[in-house]
Amino acid sequence: MKRYERDKEFMEHVGHLIDHPRFQRLDGIVQHQHSTRMEHSINVAYTSFRIARKLGWDSKSTARGGLLHDFFYYDWRVTKFNKGHAWVHPRIAVRNARKLVDLNKREEDIILKHMWGATIAPPRYKESYIVTMVDKYWAVREAARPLRRPLRKAYIKSIRYSRKILYSNH
Template sequence: MTEPKWKQDLEYVALIEDLLECEEVKKLNDYTQHHFTTRLDHSISVSYISYCIAKKHNLDARATARAGLLHDLFYYDWRTTKFDEGTHAYVHPRMACENAKKLTELSDLECDIIIKHMWLATVALPKYKESYIVTFVDKYCAVKEVAVPLTGKMRSSVKNAWARLKPAAVQ
């Protein structure tokens, strides 16, 4: 099996490797994010794609990579846990930011990226271009993480159903 592209990008890895070594970040591997992926894999995808976009546009690639990795740093199943303070879309970015501050120093930019990454589901506008990048990449990754596996399952189901419908002589 080929190594993921992000692992081959040594410049990117150098920016986040200290975070990947933290037990609190590793623990994200224990949580399912979008049915078919772990929260850690989702966070790495958001981080790496966002980093590539920020780098291409001469933005703060370091802050984008690190905040992208930490944007979902929370430890509950968002499908079942409810909060009095508001919806999951409102609560988890603030929780993630507080958890991230326990691991590393965060700039105002990194805090904005983490807290505002749920814009469109929440009303607070991102302040920085990097925040918009992570916001939209997060949505892209979420859709891809659900749609790609479902498409494969649907394709397989259709293929099996078609095979059962074909007359025996045609097979």
């Protein structure tokens, strides 16, 4: 069982959405080279939820908005739009999310504004900023996944070498 699945409060807010067949379709779509869109969405939702909960902010809306922020089915690397993916996909995600659940204003803002930085309109709610930043964090982390093992090995090797030099001089 994964960590987010053991978090009862998180699962009360979004478990039914994660289990929905329309959301489950995201599991077959690559997101950031080394993750599925479903995996990415859950990562963003759970990390954002935990931050909002710790700060005493609206953790339910943060979890739901974070989960549904990339709720679209096309491959953004090959589909071209006149206004660009960063502008188009949040609107598609809101439309798809409304088919599953009634969104409050905060959840809608989280989904629509999560690409702030690549788009002009800033978020209206503090919870939207959480999801915006966490989304970028997970995008980088997921894209860099294959680099983590070689970098860790190189780091461990350098620590061992440093210790060898340090202790050989004494």
